[in-house]
Amino acid sequence: MLRYIFRRLLTAIPTLFVIVTMAFFLIRVAPGGPFNQERGLSPEIRANLEAQFGLDDPLWLQYAHYLGNLLRGNFGPSYNLPDFTVTELFAKGLPISVQLGASALILALLLGSVLGTIAALNQNKLGDYTVIALATAGSTIPTFVIAPVIQLVFGLTWKLLPIGGWGDGAFINKVGPVLTLALPQIAIVARLMRGSMIESLRSHHIRTARALGLSDWSVVVKHALRGAILPIVSFTGPAAAALLTGSVIVETIFSIPGVGRYFVDAALNRDYTLVMGTVVVIALFTIVFNLIVDVMYAVVDPRVRYD
Amino acid sequence: MGTPETILSVKDLRVRFRTLDGAVEAVKGINIHVKAGETVAVVGESGSGKSQTMMAAMSLLASNGEATGHVDYRGRNLLTLSKSDLNKVRGAKISMIFQEPMTSLDPLYSIGNQLMEPIRKHRGLNAAEAREEALKLLRLVHIPDPERRMKSYPHEMSGGQRQRVMIAMALANDPDILIADEPTTALDVTIQAQILVLLAELQRKLGMAIVFITHDLGIVRRFADRVYVMRQGEVVEEGDAEALFASPQHAYTKMLLAAEPTGTKAPPPANSPVLLEGRNVEVTFKIGGGFLAGEPLLLRAVDRISIRLQRNQTIGIVGESGSGKSTLGRALLRLLPSDGLIRFGDRDISGADRQAMRPLRREMQLVFQDPFGSLSPRMTVGQVITEGLLVHEPNLSGKQRDQRAVEALLEVGLDPNSRNRYPHEFSGGQRQRIAIARAMILKPKLVVLDEPTSALDRSVQKQIVELLRKLQADHGLSYLFISHDLAVVRAMADYIIVMKQGKIVEEGPTEEIFSNPQAAYTQTLMNAAIDVTRFRLSA
Numbered sequence: 001m002l003r004y005i006f007r008r009l010l011t012a013i014p015t016l017f018v019i020v021t022m023a024f025f026l027i028r029v030a031p032g033g034p035f036n037q038e039r040g041l042s043p044e045i046r047a048n049l050e051a052q053f054g055l056d057d058p059l060w061l062q063y064a065h066y067l068g069n070l071l072r073g074n075f076g077p078s079y080n081l082p083d084f085t086v087t088e089l090f091a092k093g094l095p096i097s098v099q100l101g102a103s104a105l106i107l108a109l110l111l112g113s114v115l116g117t118i119a120a121l122n123q124n125k126l127g128d129y130t131v132i133a134l135a136t137a138g139s140t141i142p143t144f145v146i147a148p149v150i151q152l153v154f155g156l157t158w159k160l161l162p163i164g165g166w167g168d169g170a171f172i173n174k175v176g177p178v179l180t181l182a183l184p185q186i187a188i189v190a191r192l193m194r195g196s197m198i199e200s201l202r203s204h205h206i207r208t209a210r211a212l213g214l215s216d217w218s219v220v221v222k223h224a225l226r227g228a229i230l231p232i233v234s235f236t237g238p239a240a241a242a243l244l245t246g247s248v249i250v251e252t253i254f255s256i257p258g259v260g261r262y263f264v265d266a267a268l269n270r271d272y273t274l275v276m277g278t279v280v281v282i283a284l285f286t287i288v289f290n291l292i293v294d295v296m297y298a299v300v301d302p303r304v305r306y307d
Numbered sequence: 308m309g310t311p312e313t314i315l316s317v318k319d320l321r322v323r324f325r326t327l328d329g330a331v332e333a334v335k336g337i338n339i340h341v342k343a344g345e346t347v348a349v350v351g352e353s354g355s356g357k358s359q360t361m362m363a364a365m366s367l368l369a370s371n372g373e374a375t376g377h378v379d380y381r382g383r384n385l386l387t388l389s390k391s392d393l394n395k396v397r398g399a400k401i402s403m404i405f406q407e408p409m410t411s412l413d414p415l416y417s418i419g420n421q422l423m424e425p426i427r428k429h430r431g432l433n434a435a436e437a438r439e440e441a442l443k444l445l446r447l448v449h450i451p452d453p454e455r456r457m458k459s460y461p462h463e464m465s466g467g468q469r470q471r472v473m474i475a476m477a478l479a480n481d482p483d484i485l486i487a488d489e490p491t492t493a494l495d496v497t498i499q500a501q502i503l504v505l506l507a508e509l510q511r512k513l514g515m516a517i518v519f520i521t522h523d524l525g526i527v528r529r530f531a532d533r534v535y536v537m538r539q540g541e542v543v544e545e546g547d548a549e550a551l552f553a554s555p556q557h558a559y560t561k562m563l564l565a566a567e568p569t570g571t572k573a574p575p576p577a578n579s580p581v582l583l584e585g586r587n588v589e590v591t592f593k594i595g596g597g598f599l600a601g602e603p604l605l606l607r608a609v610d611r612i613s614i615r616l617q618r619n620q621t622i623g624i625v626g627e628s629g630s631g632k633s634t635l636g637r638a639l640l641r642l643l644p645s646d647g648l649i650r651f652g653d654r655d656i657s658g659a660d661r662q663a664m665r666p667l668r669r670e671m672q673l674v675f676q677d678p679f680g681s682l683s684p685r686m687t688v689g690q691v692i693t694e695g696l697l698v699h700e701p702n703l704s705g706k707q708r709d710q711r712a713v714e715a716l717l718e719v720g721l722d723p724n725s726r727n728r729y730p731h732e733f734s735g736g737q738r739q740r741i742a743i744a745r746a747m748i749l750k751p752k753l754v755v756l757d758e759p760t761s762a763l764d765r766s767v768q769k770q771i772v773e774l775l776r777k778l779q780a781d782h783g784l785s786y787l788f789i790s791h792d793l794a795v796v797r798a799m800a801d802y803i804i805v806m807k808q809g810k811i812v813e814e815g816p817t818e819e820i821f822s823n824p825q826a827a828y829t830q831t832l833m834n835a836a837i838d839v840t841r842f843r844l845s846a
Contacts, residue, residue, distance in 0.1 A: 123370065204410040207367055211405075212425040212476060213398030216390070226415050302460040303414055 004306035005295065012287045016280070020070065023279040024063055027272055034079035034270045053079065066276065075280070076273035080266070086277035090259060094281070096166060097246030097258035103178045105236070105243050108185030113232065115186070116193020117225065123198055131190055138187030147180045147253040164255040177254045181247060185239060192231050200228040229300060237293035241286040245278075314483055314516065315364075315401070316340040320376035322356065322363045322540075333359045335540040336376065341484060341516050348519040348531035348548070350563070352764035353735065356540040357520050361486050365403055366393055380484075399429040402477035406489035408470035412461040418445075418472055419457030422479065429480045444475040447512075448505060466628075467498035471505065478509060485510075488520045495627035496791060500835040503530065522764060524563060528552055536560050566766040568798035572776065574816060575619035575801070582785045583616040583639060583671075583753055587647040590631070590638045608634040609645065610809035616753070621779065621786040623800030623817070625793065625832070631809040632789045636755045639787065640671050651753075669699040672746035676758035678738035682730040689726030692716070692745040699749055715748040719774060736767035740774065747778060755787045760795050772798050793836045797821060805829050 033055065035046050050056045054065060069076055075086035119131035154176065155163035167173035200206065201224050209219045246260025259278070266274035298304040322334035334356040341347050351357040363374035364385060378385040380396060388396070405411045413421055422441035426432060432440065438457070445453035448471040461469055470490060477485055487506065491499035503526065510517055519531060527534055527548065534551050536544040536559065544557040555561045590609040608631045616622050624632045638645040641656055641664050649657045651667060659667075675681040682691055692715055693708045703711070713723040719740040730738055739759060746754055756775065760768040772795060778784060788799050796803060797817060804814045805826065813826040824830045 204405065204407050205413040208405065208411045208473070208476075209413070210367055211365055211397055211403040212428075212479075213394040213396065214424060214428055215394060218424070218428075223413050223416075227413070301415060302417075303462045 001295070001298065001306060005291065008291050008294070012291075015287065016283055019283045020067070020276070020280060021063075023276060024066060025059075027267070027270070027275050028059060030270065032270050034272060036270070053077070066273075070280070075277040078266075078271055078274045080269045080271045080274070086273050089262065089274065090277060090281060093246070093257055093259035093262070096169070096256060097251070097260055098244045099169070100174060100177050100181060100250070100256065100258065101240070101243035101246065103174065104181035104185060105240055107178065107182040108189050108239075109232065109236065111182075112186045112189025113193050113225075113229075115190040116195075117197050117220070117228075119190065119194040120197030120201060120228075121220065128194070131194065135187040135190045135194075138183050139191075141183075143180055143184065143247070143249045144253065146183055147176070147250060150176045150180060151253070164253070166256050177250050177256055180250050180254075181243060185243070188239075189232060189235065192235055193228065196228040196231045197224060200224045203227065226300065230297065233296050233300065234293055236296075237289045238286065240289045241282065245282050245285055311343040311345065313340045314343050314381055315518075316377070316379045317360065317364065318377040318379065320360060320363060320374060320378060322359045322368065322372060322374050324369070325371045325373070333372075333540055334363065334374075337535075337537070337540070337542045339535055339542065339545075341518055343483065344510075344514050344516055345532045346510070346517045346519065346530055348521060348527040348534045349537060350521060350524065350527050350534055351537035352522055352563075352766060354539070355537040357537045358488055360537070361403070361488060361518065361520055365397055365401065365486070367403075395429070398425045398477075398482075399480040400482055401484045401486065402480070402482045403486040403488065404470070404473045404477050404490050406492050408466045408473060408493060411473055412469055414461050416460075417457065418459050418461065418464070422457075422472070422476055425476060426479050440479070441475075444479055445472075447478070447509070448472070448475045450475075465498075466494050467501060470494065470498075470502055474502075474505065474509070478513065478515075481513065482515055484516045484518060486518045486520070489522070490519075491526070492521075492523070496793070497627065497831055497835040524765070536563070562766060566764075566769050568769045568772045568795050570776070570798055571817065572621055572779075572799060572801045575617050579617040579619055581615050581650075582618050582620075582652060583614070583787075584650040585612065585614045585639055585647065586649075587611045587613060588635065588638055588649060589646040590634050590643055591646075607809050609638055611647070612804075612806075612809075612811055614639070614804065616785050616787060618752070618785055619779070619783050620802065621788050621800045623788045623790060623796035623803045624806060625790060625796055625803055626806035627791055627832075629808075630806040632806050633757055634809075635806070636673075636757055636787055636789050640673060640755060642673075665698075669695065669749040670751050671753040671755070672749060672751040673755045673757065674739075674742050674746055674759045676761050678735050678742060678762060681742055682738055684730055687727050687729055688716075688733075688741055691730065691741060692726070692748050695745065695749045711748055712744075715744040718747060718778070719744045734767075735763050736771065739763060739767075739771055743771075743774065743778070747782075750782070751784070753785045753787070755789070757789045758791070759788075761790065761792060768795060775799065793821075793832065805832070 033050075035041060035049050047056070054062060057065070066076070077085050078089060081089065115131045115135070119128040122128045150161070151163050154161040161176050162173050165173060206219060206224055209223045246258040248260045248264050250256065251258045251260040259281070262274055263278045265271070266278060294306070298306060317337065317339040319336045319338065320334055321332065321336050324331045324333055337360060339347070339349070339360070349357045349360065359368070359372070362368050363372070364378040366385065368374060374386055376386070380401060385393060385396065412418075419438065419441055422444060423434065423437040426437040426440050427434070441457065442453050445456055450456050450468060450471055456464075461472075464472070490506070491502050494502060506517065507530070519526060521527060531548045534546065534548050535542050536551075536557065538559050544551065544555065544560045551560065552564070555564055588609055589607065589611055592606045592608055594604040594606055610631075612635055614622065624635060626632045634643065637643045639649060641649065641659055647657065648655065651671065654667075656664065656667065686694070689709065689712045693712050696703055696708050696711060712726050716723045716726060721737060721740050721744065725733070730741065733741065743759075759775070760771050763771060775786070776799070779786060786799070788796060790796050800817050802815070803817050803820045805812050805820070805828065807828050813820065813824065813829045820829065821833070824833055
């Protein structure tokens with residue numbers, strides 16, 4: 001197992017290299033540069049700025065520099081937020097995004113699994129229809145609708161929650177964004193869980209468990225649930241990578257200083273180093289979580305062996 | 308034993324399933340009883356309701372099923388018991404083993420864990436005590452090295468071993484009644500015999516009653532004290548096993564008893580041309596390997612096999628699962644890469660690629676075991692059987708194709724009007740006829756039949772065997788008949804190859820093999836097949 005993990009981490013290096021290279025050249029293909037938009041910037045000042053950041057070097061040299069810095073863990077300075085390095089920006093924003101994303105993910109997995117199981121146990125009955133209706137609603141209403149509704153109802157009308165802001169990570173400030181992030185995921189998990197649970201409940205070994213007179217609790221939780229959890233595990237990998245690296249919409253609407261906004265802002269402003277930093281972080285999260293999923297698979301299912 | 312008391316009595320049991328087409332009555336008011344310590348067989352073909360009767364008794368019906376009537380166990384109606392009371396009977400007093408040993412154990416828990424669970428539940432033992440009991444049970448069902456096996460997972464065991472574990476679980480709490488639902492159907496014939504011997508031994512030791520649900524009259528004849536014959540949800544005949552076999556009363560019972568395939572096939576004339584020849588055919592599978600993963604494991608599934616199939620000849624390839632018989636069939640059709648020489652007619656096809664094989668494909672057809680999985684559910688029967696014509700005779704008009712479909716369906720004994728219906732509307736036997744029509748419509752010279760009758764009831768098997776023999780006589784076909792079922796092979800083939808672990812252990816004309824098997828393995832196979840029909844369960 002350890003050898004397998006080591007091998008997977010080893011193969012992540014070429015993957016990352018390809019991603020970095022493609023992202024580096026793709027963003028350069030887009031017209032404009034980090035210092036183009038601002039009006040009144042005289043050509044001399046612009047040339048000075050570009051010289052300072054090495055943007056007047058040939059592209060291959062810039063690429064070589066970037067790779068060299070990256071290997072030393074240096075993501076470079078942000079062009080648009082010149083007081084900060086990219087590393088500093090992530091050091092500040094990433095913990096916030098990870099907190100929100102992880103809370104939303106855990107909430108979605110717990111609630112979604114329970115709802116999906118309830119639906120499966122009541123297949124084609126009222127409980128099932130209720131869960132399906134909720135799940136369909138949850139996955140069709142977009143976040144940019146849910147977020148303002150939460151602000152309006154819980155923030156303005158009932159004054160239970162703050163309308164926005166991070167509030168230094170106070171619990172009450174996290175409720176709105178976490179709910180918004182979690183709702184569509186709850187819907188997805190509930191539907192996945194319902195499907196795999198129905199299949200699991202129909203399997204022959206569940207019939208065996210019932211024939212042995214085991215209690216409903218043991219049949220459902222010990223035997224059916226563990227088998228049904230596998231699709232959820234594989235869903236969790238990409239979902240975690242997406243949720244933990246922040247959401248533009250949620251962070252913007254709730255004014256959360258996370259990293260979700262960086263990707264869009266940086267891309268629009270041609271903040272090359274920040275774009276690259278975001279790409280690397282998302283790629284790393286994706287690779288690591290997919291690895292965790294594969295390891296979890298082997299933990300849950302003894303038939304899965306890596307060697 | 309005196310006169311043993313009746314411990315289970317099923318009275319006027321009805322089982323209904325709600326379906327989209329309305330309610331279907333699978334069991335129509337039957338009466339069955341079981342006395343302490345006896346062996347009762349419930350016999351019938353698929354759809355007779357024999358399994359559903361026992362599923363209903365155990366409250367294991369599918370969620371759209373509903374049972375009414377009485378299933379009285381020692382005076383209590385199981386159908387009306389509360390769930391928790393029922394769970395004190397299930398697995399403790401009455402237990403059940405199933406047809407599917409490969410999937411009936413939970414793949415995610417170790418054998419020990421699964422064995423200990425019902426012991427702890429019903430007897431309230433602590434973990435250490437339950438572990439001791441579980442070990443005892445594994446020894447009781449002759450699992451070698453039980454200490455180590457406690458930690459094994461189901462996928463690490465063979466089908467026969469899994470069925471032994473199932474039996475151990477079922478017997479964990481010393482039940483009054485063991486219900487065995489086709490316990491050996493999915494197993495190889497040598498393993499079948501072992502499991503039946505084991506059940507007999509356990510019944511002698513522990514004295515429980517056994518209810519056999521089976522389609523296999525061989526088992527019934529030698530194992531059961533009393534028999535119920537079921538058909539379409541009703542018991543059509545019941546009585547003492549010996550009396551019933553000696554003088555069956557009901558026409559259906561007579562038909563079942565006569566359903567063993569009979570007759571033999573004469574070998575083709577010696578000068579009949581060779582259609583297919585393989586010399587030192589070898590198939591090797593690679594397991595594992597790849598980037599940074601080290602050397603792959605090589606598995607030789609077919610090991611230097613030579614075979615000559617003449618026109619009008621049927622070669623039966625016999626062997627247990629994993630013997631490489633299906634792999635050999637596929638390699639000879641060039642559906643799998645192989646080493647060695649393969650000739651079809653006068654052409655060397657050893658190295659032929661897909662492109663080169665395509666024009667030859669119409670002359671070599673394949674019929675599979677699974678009549679449910681091998682027909683596309685989204686195509687009509689007409690589309691299924693004429694699909695090959697689109698490739699091999701693209702110039703035919705739609706009308707001509709339709710005409711050919713009609714002819715092919717008539718030839719396999721199906722109503723030509725059924726060509727606009729979908730496969731799911733047909734029974735297993737009818738579907739196998741459709742699969743045969745799909746092969747025959749191309750007018751092939753060689754048909755590889757891969758267990759074509761294994762999934763079918765005995766009476767249907769007999770019809771399919773007769774159909775295949777008739778088609779062969781009419782068209783001078785050559786068959787490669789792959790099967791583990793010696794009775795069917797004997798009726799179909801004029802030459803037999805016995806395979807084990809990729810190698811030929813014995814070959815020769817059918818009658819010679821059957822009357823005087825030479826290889827020890829062939830003898831084991833024959834004895835196992837005969838054992839099943841000779842062994843007597845309760846003394």
